[in-house]
Amino acid sequence: MTISGVLVGIDRLDGRLIVLLAEEPRIGVLEMSRRLGVARGTVQARLDRLQSNGVIRGFGPQVDPGALGYPVTAFATLEIRQGQGGDVRAHLATVPEVLELHTTTGGGDMLCRLVARSNADLQRVIDRVVGFDGIVRASTAIVMENPVPLRIIPLVEQAARDDG
Amino acid sequence: MTISGVLVGIDRLDGRLIVLLAEEPRIGVLEMSRRLGVARGTVQARLDRLQSNGVIRGFGPQVDPGALGYPVTAFATLEIRQGQGGDVRAHLATVPEVLELHTTTGGGDMLCRLVARSNADLQRVIDRVVGFDGIVRASTAIVMENPVPLRIIPLVEQAARDDG
């Protein structure tokens, strides 16, 4: 499979490798080769390929904002004044509590994920986010529960079935 | 600092450790201790503490859905019929393209992150997502750009300053 000229997709061994790595991240290459029943060099080569492919972006630590003292999460939809998109992006990138920012379909809309120390603190964060000239309007939804935390394994398994 | 009886927060050394780990994830404990200028045992102890604290959830591979063949991302807001929340959650959890699900303030609303193989494929995904009894209405925003990809480092640095 190719997307914009780049070949993508994974086979079953890649899929098993990623799942194994997700379940036991601190596992070594040698142990992986034992679990998967292939040679160590094969695991090395697959891992290198998945990383230079961009399928695996990295192995950074997954940090819980709640444990850092930011237990409140919210999503804010921002309406942007025409032509101010670039400035708004630069502004939002400077706010540590903005964990993520997307531009979406619709008239100059953006969606961002925020965290705060408390509901009261969220007001401060929102003020800082929207206290910028290019932002016309903002509407915020506070997260109460997170029944499905950010995950990728089911998709990896499906991709490995389809493609391998 | 405590939240619901659990002590949270990180000091400057914790912060530097997390940043270092985010920049070079495959680094070893010994190399970390050299870079940070502390003893190996200290790094070991800090890492163990951060993980049992829940500050560091794990070191799973960060997989790019685009490289798996799912380059389209969207956010869907779902309106749920009263009392059907649990069923809807269970339903959405079975859809691999649902990467994340939150319940938010407002009348039975949920917000979920979706991926698809193409804009056309997104229709299939949305049909599968909303083809369930408890869902009254859905509105979808397709992501065009991602100026700020999911990040945590700026928040870690702020938390380390405040708390350490």
Added chain:
DNA sequence: GGAACCGCTGGGCATTGTGCTCAGCGGAAG
């Protein structure tokens, strides 16, 4: 059919890192 290529195998090797233990030391709390 033959040649070149590619991914996987299984082995060996020196180097490095790990898990574990220990005694010592300084600051903070009681």
Added chain:
DNA sequence: CTTCCGCTGAGCACAATGCCCAGCGGTTCC
């Protein structure tokens, strides 16, 4: 003053890594 706790620096046996190699079965291409 004594206890506790986190950090230090060191040692040790063991395991894993990075790197090399020859061989082998399957494709592709001429």
